[in-house]
Amino acid sequence: MELHILEHRLRVASIAKESIQLFTYGLIKLAFLSSKTR
Secondary structure, eight states: OHHHHHHHHHHHHHHHHHHHHHHHHHHHHHHHHHHHHO
8 A cells, every 4th residue: 555655656757757847848938938029
């Protein structure tokens, strides 16, 4: 049972890492585009 909880946590952590990377990439892209149009 303990191992199962650990695996679940690792999976959630990796998903969170990916979404954070996507989020920061989107923010950088938005900032770049808005500075370009100015």
